Amino acid sequence: MKRTVIMALVALTLSLSPAFAKVKPVEGFVNLNTASVTELMLLPGIGKSKADAIVAFRGAHPFKAVDELQEVKGIGPKMFEKVSKYLTVTGPTTIHELSPTGRAPSAPAAKATPQ
Secondary structure (H helix, E strand, O other): OHHHHHHHHHHHHHHHOHHHOOOOOEEOOEEOOOOOHHHHOOOOOOOHHHHHHHHHHHHHOOOOOHHHHHHOOOOOHHHHHHHHHHEEOOOOOOOEEOOOOOOOOOOOOOOOOOO
């Protein structure tokens, strides 16, 4: 009985741990100089506090190259490796979550207006 309870508690703890949270698939790019906090949070492993840190950093030091992201506190080589393929310092931010089918979510169908 004790073993079953312990195993259930371990399973519950792991399922609630942010380290084991499922990463939503995304595609597109994030312009480090113009992306919003919400857009930055679409990057794998980037939560609100890291997104806020990126915005604060670029306020004082606009990014000239994507590898400068590693100068932001909390962004080390492993985190940079996870997100680097989504980063740019030019052009628009185009990142978006993919649907479970691996495609970009489609726009909602337009509602017919009564005539």
